[in-house]
Amino acid sequence: MKKIYITDLDHTFLRTDLSVSDYTKKIWNSYEKDSVISIATARTYKKTMQFLKGVSINAPMILLDGALIATTDKKIVDTKFVSKEMADEIIEEGGKLGIYPFVLSLVDQELNEAFTYSTTLNNYQTEILKRYANDDHTQGFKNLRAMDDNFKIVYMADEAILIELEERIKKIFGDELKYILAPEAYMGCYFLTILHKDADKAHGITSVSESAGFDLNNLSVFGDNLNDIGMFNLANTSVAVANAHDDVKKMADIVLQHSNDEDGVAKYLEGLRDG
Missing domain, CATH: 3.40.50.1000 (HAD superfamily/HAD-like)
Incomplete structure (x- = not known):
């Protein structure tokens, strides 16, 4: 074997x-x-x-x-997708705290992807986006909304604000979603990644x-x-x-x-x- x-x-x-x-x-x-x-x-x-x-x-x-x-x-x-309705509500909850996510979505069955974000960025997000400067699948929006098939919603910020955001979203969706709060080893911040429960x-x-x-x-x-x-x-x-x-x-x-x-x-x- x-x-x-x-x-x-x-x-x-x-x-x-x-x-x-x-x-x-x-x-x-x-x-x-x-x-x-x-x-x-x-x-x-x-x-x-x-x-x-x-x-x-x-x-x-x-x-x-x-x-x-x-x-x-x-x-x-x-x-395993997060629905548009759920993703949009997650975006709204982050907005109440003044932070907005990166949203990674599937565009079509040829595995074309969308990497969307709000034009309201924090310093961590601005730094990350420099790595995607030459990519054609990234797009910023003044009023960020999710697509139909969303792989994950990712916030970057200090740990304390992400803990608060996770608690807010869990009150709404509970175990319908998966939440991963983890440090980013080289930027001095944390990620909160929100995905389908499986x-x-x-x-x-x-x-x-x-x-x-x-x-x-x-x-x-x-x-x-x-x-x-x-x-x-x-x-x-x-x-x-x-x-x-x-x-x-x-x-x-x-x-x-x-x-x-x-x-x-x-x-x-x-x-x-x-x-």
């Missing part, structure tokens, strides 16, 4: 500059023939494919925190296992942040990189000596092969 390896991207598989080293590509790709290898990320399909040029993936990818499961050739395996990496792995026909007892996962804990609980072997959040390290079966910038995932995989 093949082994399965699924890795998070940001701060785990990708370096801080969002690159993948030639060494990591070589080691990771060497597992393609005899293993199932894929990724689980908060990133969109488009961004993921940009980052993974030259990286082998032979199973459906878990994208947008599990809201989208899709193959590299754009076959949609599963989707949109997470653990549900995503279950969908991929059913689609690809693999045994979860053979699954190893790699991660660094709080949105990885669900798949840590599901996997037979959970591996945290050296730069992982402390709570993630506590949940991991293995904590690596090397960080994402030190090719931690690849060095672990190379050690398995050599051992």
Whole structure:
């Protein structure tokens, strides 16, 4: 039975500059023939494919925190959407606190995506948008409204205001939605990500296992942040990189000596092969 390896991207598989080293590509790709290898990320399909040029993936990818499961050739395996009505109410609640989200939505079945935002931005959002300056799927609106099929709503702000916003939204929707409050490791702020209640990496792995026909007892996962804990609980072997959040390290079966910038995932995989 093949082994399965699924890795998070940001701060785990990708370096801080969002690159993948030639060494990591070589080691990771060497597992393609005899293993199932894929990724689980908060990133969109488009961004993921940009980052993974030259990286082998032979199973459906878990994208947008599990809201989208899709193959590299754009076959949609599963989707979990937040409705327009719910998303618009979430936007209104944030507006009462003076903050507005990024909204990531599906435009069509060809996996064209929309990344929409309010023209009222805080400093964290302004900084993030610089990374998307050349992308054609981003658009700002004075009066932000959601689309029909929304993968996730993402707020960036200081922790205290996001805790208050989460409490407000939970009073309205309760467990109809999933809420992920987590630190952004390099910007000094927090993210509040709001998704369909079944949109997470653990549900995503279950969908991929059913689609690809693999045994979860053979699954190893790699991660660094709080949105990885669900798949840590599901996997037979959970591996945290050296730069992982402390709570993630506590949940991991293995904590690596090397960080994402030190090719931690690849060095672990190379050690398995050599051992």
